[in-house]
Amino acid sequence: MISIQSLSFDMPGSTKSKRILNDINISIGKGECFGLVGESGSGKTSILKCLAGQFQGWEGAIAIQGKSLAETSLKERSNTMQMVFQDPYGALHPRHTIRKILNEPLAIKGLSDKSERILKALKDVGLDETFLPRYPHQLSGGQRQRVAIARAIILDPDIILLDEPTSALDVSVQAEILNLLTSLHRRHQLTYLMVSHDLGVIAHLCERVAVMKSGEIVEVVSRDDLVEGNVAHAYTKVLLQHALSRE
Amino acid sequence: MKNAEVVRNSDYSLKARHNPEYTRVALFVKSFKKLCRNPLSASGVIIVALLLICAIAAPLIATHNPLEQDLARVLASPSLAHWFGTDEYGRDVFSRLVYGSRVTLYIIFLVTIIVGPVGLLVGTMSGYFGGWVDSVFMRITDIFISFPSLVLALAFVAALGPGLEHAVIAIAITSWPPVARLARAETLTLRNSDYVVAAQLQGASACRVLFHYISLMCLPSLIVRLTMNMATVILTAAALGFLGLGAQPPLPEWGAMISTGRSYMLESWWLVAFPGAAIMLVSLAFNLLGDGLRDLLDPRTE
Amino acid sequence: MDVLTVEKLNVTFRTDEGLKHAVRDVSFTLRNEKLAIVGESGSGKSTVGKAILRLNPPSTRVTAEKLQFGKTNLLACNEKEIRAIRGQHISMIMQDPKFSLNPVMTVGEQISEALSVHRNISRREAKEAALEMLKEVSIADPEHVYSQYPHEISGGMGQRVMIAMMVIPEPDIIIADEPTSALDVSVQQDVLNILTRLIEKKNISLIFISHDLNLVKKFCDRVLVMYGGRVVESIKANELSNASHPYTRGLMESLPSLKHRRETLPVMTRDQNWLTQEYTT
Ligand SMILES: Nc1ncnc2c1ncn2[C@@H]1O[C@H](COP(=O)(O)OP(=O)(O)O)[C@@H](O)[C@H]1O
Ligand SMILES: Nc1ncnc2c1ncn2[C@@H]1O[C@H](COP(=O)(O)OP(=O)(O)O)[C@@H](O)[C@H]1O
Ligand SMILES: [Mg+2]
Ligand SMILES: [Mg+2]
Numbered sequence: 001m002i003s004i005q006s007l008s009f010d011m012p013g014s015t016k017s018k019r020i021l022n023d024i025n026i027s028i029g030k031g032e033c034f035g036l037v038g039e040s041g042s043g044k045t046s047i048l049k050c051l052a053g054q055f056q057g058w059e060g061a062i063a064i065q066g067k068s069l070a071e072t073s074l075k076e077r078s079n080t081m082q083m084v085f086q087d088p089y090g091a092l093h094p095r096h097t098i099r100k101i102l103n104e105p106l107a108i109k110g111l112s113d114k115s116e117r118i119l120k121a122l123k124d125v126g127l128d129e130t131f132l133p134r135y136p137h138q139l140s141g142g143q144r145q146r147v148a149i150a151r152a153i154i155l156d157p158d159i160i161l162l163d164e165p166t167s168a169l170d171v172s173v174q175a176e177i178l179n180l181l182t183s184l185h186r187r188h189q190l191t192y193l194m195v196s197h198d199l200g201v202i203a204h205l206c207e208r209v210a211v212m213k214s215g216e217i218v219e220v221v222s223r224d225d226l227v228e229g230n231v232a233h234a235y236t237k238v239l240l241q242h243a244l245s246r247e
Numbered sequence: 248m249k250n251a252e253v254v255r256n257s258d259y260s261l262k263a264r265h266n267p268e269y270t271r272v273a274l275f276v277k278s279f280k281k282l283c284r285n286p287l288s289a290s291g292v293i294i295v296a297l298l299l300i301c302a303i304a305a306p307l308i309a310t311h312n313p314l315e316q317d318l319a320r321v322l323a324s325p326s327l328a329h330w331f332g333t334d335e336y337g338r339d340v341f342s343r344l345v346y347g348s349r350v351t352l353y354i355i356f357l358v359t360i361i362v363g364p365v366g367l368l369v370g371t372m373s374g375y376f377g378g379w380v381d382s383v384f385m386r387i388t389d390i391f392i393s394f395p396s397l398v399l400a401l402a403f404v405a406a407l408g409p410g411l412e413h414a415v416i417a418i419a420i421t422s423w424p425p426v427a428r429l430a431r432a433e434t435l436t437l438r439n440s441d442y443v444v445a446a447q448l449q450g451a452s453a454c455r456v457l458f459h460y461i462s463l464m465c466l467p468s469l470i471v472r473l474t475m476n477m478a479t480v481i482l483t484a485a486a487l488g489f490l491g492l493g494a495q496p497p498l499p500e501w502g503a504m505i506s507t508g509r510s511y512m513l514e515s516w517w518l519v520a521f522p523g524a525a526i527m528l529v530s531l532a533f534n535l536l537g538d539g540l541r542d543l544l545d546p547r548t549e
Numbered sequence: 550m551d552v553l554t555v556e557k558l559n560v561t562f563r564t565d566e567g568l569k570h571a572v573r574d575v576s577f578t579l580r581n582e583k584l585a586i587v588g589e590s591g592s593g594k595s596t597v598g599k600a601i602l603r604l605n606p607p608s609t610r611v612t613a614e615k616l617q618f619g620k621t622n623l624l625a626c627n628e629k630e631i632r633a634i635r636g637q638h639i640s641m642i643m644q645d646p647k648f649s650l651n652p653v654m655t656v657g658e659q660i661s662e663a664l665s666v667h668r669n670i671s672r673r674e675a676k677e678a679a680l681e682m683l684k685e686v687s688i689a690d691p692e693h694v695y696s697q698y699p700h701e702i703s704g705g706m707g708q709r710v711m712i713a714m715m716v717i718p719e720p721d722i723i724i725a726d727e728p729t730s731a732l733d734v735s736v737q738q739d740v741l742n743i744l745t746r747l748i749e750k751k752n753i754s755l756i757f758i759s760h761d762l763n764l765v766k767k768f769c770d771r772v773l774v775m776y777g778g779r780v781v782e783s784i785k786a787n788e789l790s791n792a793s794h795p796y797t798r799g800l801m802e803s804l805p806s807l808k809h810r811r812e813t814l815p816v817m818t819r820d821q822n823w824l825t826q827e828y829t830t
Contacts, residue, residue, distance in 0.1 A: 039733040052448055078450035091441040095463050104459070105449040141590075151445065170589040170760065175803035175814035182813065197733065204805035204814070227807055240807075242734045246763040247806055281565070 001191045002028040002051070002159065007060035009050055020046045021058070022215045030158075033185060033192040035202035037239065038212030044195040046215075048161045051193070052083055064159070078105075082152035086164035088144035092136040098147055099132040105155050121150040124187075125180060142173035146180065153184060162194040166201060178204060199243040203227070211236045278543055288539020294532035301348040311339035313346040313499045322515045332517035334508065340517060343499035344525055350500045351529065354415055354484045355477050361419040362426055363473055369423070370430025371461050375438055375453065385431070388424035396421035396479075397486055404492040411500075414493040418483050422476055429472050433465040467544035475537035478530035485526050501526050552721055552754045553579040553601070553639075556615035560593070560600050563608045571596045573778045579722065583748070583755040585765040585786065587800075588775035594758045597775075598724045601756075602639055603631050619721070637667040640715040644727040646707030650699040656710045657683070657695030663714045682713040686743050705736035709743060716747050723748065724756045729764075741768055762789065762800050774800075777824045796823055 007024040010017040021043050028034040036044045049055045051062065053074050062069040064080060085091040092101055102118045111117070119129060125146040136144055145165060152160050165181070166174040182205065185192060196202045202209050203223050210220045211233065219233040231237055283289040301308055310330065317337035325332045331340035373384040391399070403417035437443060438461070446456050487493035488502025496503065501522040508518025560572035572593040577584070586594045599605045601616070601623065616623040618639065626634070635641075643649040651659055660682060661675035670678075676695075683691035686709040699707060708728055715723055725744070729737040745768070748755050759765050765772055766789045774782040774797045782794040792798050799817030 039735065052444070054444060054447075074447060075450040078448055081448070083445065083448055085441040085445070087441060091445060093442040093460055093463070104446065104451070108446075108449050108451050108455065148445075155449065171762075171800055172589065172803045172817045175805070176816050178805060179813050179816065200805045200807055203807050204810060223810075227810070238735055242738060243807055245738075246767065247804075247808060277565075 001030045001032070001065060002026070002034075002193065003061075003063045004047075004051075005061040007047070007050060007058055007062060009046060009055055009058040012057075020215050021050070024060070024217055026210060026217070026220070028191060028193060031185075031189055031191055032208070033194065033206040035206030035209040036193070036195045036212055037197065037199055037202045037209055040197060041214075042212040043215040044197075044212055045163055048083065048163050048193065048195060051081065051161060053077060078109075078157075079155065080157055081159045081161065082155065082157040083161040083163065084145070084148050084152050084165045087168055088141050088148060089136075089168075091148045092144055094136055096135075097132065098134055098136070098139075101136075101147060102132075102151055102154055105151060109155065117154060121154040124153060124184065125150040126176075140173075141169050142176060145169065145173075145177055149177075149180065149184070153188060153190075156188070157190075159191045159193065162192055164196050165194070167196065167198065174201070181205060199226070199239055200247075203243075211239065282539050282543055285539055285542070287535050288542070291532045291535030291537075291539060294528060295536055298348050298352065298529055298532070301345050302352045305345050305349055309339075309342035309345045311342040313338060313342040314497050315339075322511060322518075324515070325517055331521045332515065334504075334515075334518055335511055340504075340521055343504060344501070344521060347499040347501045347504065347522070347525070348529075350411070350494055350498060351481060351484065354411070354418070355480055357415045358419045358422065358480050359473055359477065361415075362423045362476070363469065365419075366423045366426025367430050367462055367465060367469060370427035370432075371434045371457050371465060373427065374431040374434025375457055375461060381431075384427070388427050391421065391424040392428075394421075397483060400483055400487060401490070401492065404487060409492045409495060411494045411498070414484060414487045417487070418480055421483070422480065426469065426472055426476070429468060430465050433468060434461050437461050437464050468541075471537055471541040471544060474533055474540055477533040478537070481526060481530045481533070551578045551580055551617075552619065554615055554617040555579075555597075555601070556613060558597065558600060558613040558616070559611070560596050560605065561610040562606075563610075571778050572600065575773075575775075575778075575780050577773055577780070577783065579754050579756060581752065581754050582771060583745075583757055583769040585757045585759060585769035585772045586775060587759055587762055587765050587772060589760060589800075592775040593778040594760075594775055595726050596778075598641065598726050598756060598758055601724065602635055602641060604641070636663065636715075636720070637718050638720050639722040639724065640718070640720045642708075642711050642715050642723060642725040642728045645731050646704065646711045647699065649711060650707065652699055655696050655698055656702065656707075657697075660695075660710065660714045660717060664717045667718045678717065679713070682717045683710075685716075685747065686710070686713045687739065705732050705740060708732060708740050712740070712744055712747065716751065716753070719751050720753060722754045722756065724758070726758045727760070728757075730760070737764075762797075763804060766790075779824065781823055781826075794823075795820065 004024055004026045007021055008019065009021040011020045024047060026034065036047065038044055046055065050058045051069070064072070099118065102121060103114055106114045106117060118132070122128065122131065127143065127146055127150070131139070131143070131147070136147070139147065162181070166177050169177060178201065181192070184190060192205070194202065194206060203226055206223065208220060208222050209226060210217045212218070213235050219231065219236050221231055221236065225231060226240065229240065231240060283292060315338065317333070320329070320333050320337045321335060323329055323333040323337070329339050329341065331344065333339055334343070369384050369388070373381045399421045400417040403420055404413050407413040407416065443456060443460055446460055484493055485502030485505070488500040489506040491503070491506060494500035494503055496507070504522040505519050508515070508522070512519050555578070556576045558572055558575040559570070562569040562571055575597055586597060588594050596605065600611045603611070605611065613624060618634065621634065623631070623634070650656065657676070657679055660679040661672070664670070664678055665672070665675045680691045680695060683694055688694050688706070688709060694702065694706065694710070702710065711728070728744070729740050732740060747753070757765065757769055766786055769786045772784050772786050772789060773780050774784070774794065776796050782792060782797050784792055784797070789797070789801065792801065796817070799815070802815045803817060805814060
């Protein structure tokens with residue numbers, strides 16, 4: 001579904017450019033939940049941004065459903081791939097109502113039966129139509145993240161990029177969102193690429209995890225290996241030990 | 248890395264924010280009340296409202312015809328019949344002031360509807376596209392900004408010839424660059440925000456992002472800026488009028504009234520004092536209103 | 550010995566939408582221990598911490614039956630007396646060092662100033678003490694860090710500097726408001742270890758504000774669980790796994806676990822009664 005081969009990215013700076021991603025290789029199958037874990041600044045978000053087309057000028061090869069990403073326009077990409085952001089406060093336009101937020105993708109695509117689709121997406125994420133006339137600031141953090149997820153699934157994409165979707169939320173709300181993501185995954189046959197700094201969250205949702213450190217992937221481990229401690233790299237061991245020590 | 252602490256006001260429990268009927272109108276009324284709570288901005292609101300009333304109901308408020316000459320009562324001092332006295336042709340100064348508010352508002356209105364959209368368009372495009380679009384637009388604004396605005400306005404009126412419409416164009420040409428700069432600065436901070444990225448990911452065109460997402464967020468600070476700008480517009484218009492390049496006689500324009508009154512100033516102080524006070528009061532009012540609006544609309548100043 | 554006694558603390562904010570009763574009848578005593586205040590965001594944890602030092606905005610109404618620090622009645626203190634207590638006797642570490650450090654002063658100068666404000670010592674002595682302190686918070690190259698500006702150091706380093714700054718006047722109480730929440734897990738542990746070592750060495754009591762029950766379970770002695778501005782449970786940290794209040798239990802259970810993965814995570818149903826029922830200790 002997604003295949004990334006020797007992806008490298010240099011962030012152009014004012015004086016000299018800085019290498020943010022170095023030789024990233026990932027391949028993600030259809031319907032898989034793939035996780036990226038690592039400390040902040042390790043380049044997790046940057047991978048998503050390369051996929052989403054926000055970072056231009058990367059080297060290497062990215063293919064989505066067999067089609068080279070470099071040759072697909074943003075408009076084509078929008079049919080297959082959507083993204084959910086970390087900060088539920090910044091991801092929704094503060095002066096758009098929920099109706100407008102969910103209507104936008106449909107209007108851009110020029111689809112019909114808009115209100116049916118909106119209601120269905122809302123129902124999918126566990127909200128009802130009373131939310132439609134509200135503004136984002138009238139919702140709690142968890143409700144906003146639900147709206148953001150609804151916006152991502154409303155175009156029926158195959159792939160959803162999740163950038164720390166729960167790290168700004170309280171643990172009980174995090175549990176609700178994780179459950180929602182699990183059930184959506186099952187119902188819509190979605191492929192997830194999820195970023196998090198929390199190994200527990202990643203391991204809950206993802207079957208395979210890539211561990212990142214300073215712009216490189218040090219190891220790709222399966223969930224079972226992770227749980228049994230079958231990890232090779234020293235850094236993965238450190239992460240794992242911290243995660244286990246807190247349970 | 249963010250965490251739960253960053254989540255503000257998730258009032259899930261105590262009193263969930265259940266105000267579905269929280270319509271735009273209610274929000275507007277609330278904001279207006281808040282605006283009026285500050286005595287300074289409230290006085291701004293009152294004066295601007297008075298100006299509006301004067302302009303709309305000028306025939307009802309004015310005691311005389313502003314153009315009617317009465318050579319028997321030339322330069323009469325303020326009295327019950329002529330509250331603010333009469334001028335060198337015996338025209339009632341109060342009535343001229345009242346009708347003059349129409350001219351002032353006309354200028355403000357025209358300048359604002361030219362400057363607002365032009366500044367917004369140039370600024371947001373410049374900020375959103377960056378690159379050469381940005382360079383070209385910003386160099387142009389630099390050129391306009393580097394001239395004193397009155398001098399520039401004078402040059403334009405001199406080229407176009409005196410007249411109210413020409414004064415409006417000249418003022419508009421000199422006052423859009425700061426607005427564009429502001430819109431550009433706002434756009435730069437918004438361009439990479441998550442909701443704009445989300446819109447791009449949905450395949451939104453640049454046009455759509457600019458009009459549906461970015462402009463909307465620039466509007467509050469733009470409104471503040473334009474309101475403050477109105478004070479400058481009034482002063483520039485008065486200055487042009489004073490120099491005889493703005494509204495042409497016999498149109499009762501405040502700056503022109505001062506200009507003609509200047510010759511009789513020493514004996515007939517009311518010819519200069521009342522239009523001068525009107526100009527000062529109204530431009531002060533717009534400044535106060537702008538300040539109040541900024542406190543209301545711009546969360547950064549809290 | 551009771552270092553700090555708080556009885557029936559109430560905090561009300563004046564907002565545009567009317568009064569907001571953010572903290573209701575919070576009572577606790579702090580002994581020489583590590584006391585944690587946990588709860589979800591908006592439950593009033595920070596407000597409690599700030600109310601003790603009167604750091605809430607001026608329009609806030611703070612009432613309490615008792616707010617006793619050692620022999621001092623904090624309620625009766627005037628502004629000047631409170632200022633003398635802040636920093637010297639009770640200090641506060643905020644979540645993000647970026648916002649609490651002065652951006653135009655080197656971090657070393659800020660640490661030595663924190664000391665010289667409260668004590669009558671020469672600049673040289675202050676600098677030496679600051680360097681010593683930087684070494685204590687496990688900074689490898691204190692001389693170098695001393696002359697750096699806050700924006701030049703990483704988050705973990707910044708938090709160590711904050712700790713150095715707060716510990717150096719040897720206060721009696723440190724209130725740490727989510728000191729590690731903005732840090733990576735691996736750095737978090739280091740910072741906590743440093744904090745523990747220092748407060749044990751200098752005999753400082755700690756109020757540790759956090760949203761992370763699992764962290765608190767390992768790190769603190771006693772835990773106050775707050776919900777909707779009230780303390781719903783007060784419990785020893787090592788007994789947290791058999792907490793009695795459904796809210797505490799819900800918080801513990803809703804965390805995804807590596808070892809015991811559940812297909813769906815339990816979701817808490819919130820009970821209106823939690824906002825009114827008295828808690829039992
Ligand atoms: N827009 C940007 N400009 C400059 N540097 C950036 C930008 N975005 C990210 N970086 C740098 O790239 C590195 C990786 O960042 P990011 O992918 O956001 O990390 P993560 O998501 O893992 O926390 C960091 O060192 C960060 O400083
Ligand atoms: N300055 C303030 N003005 C108005 N309300 C406030 C202010 N500070 C905090 N609050 C409100 O008080 C409640 C508790 O806030 P806080 O103590 O910061 O929570 P916590 O630290 O537990 O996340 C929240 O609902 C918040 O909205
Ligand atoms: Mg990131
Ligand atoms: Mg807090």
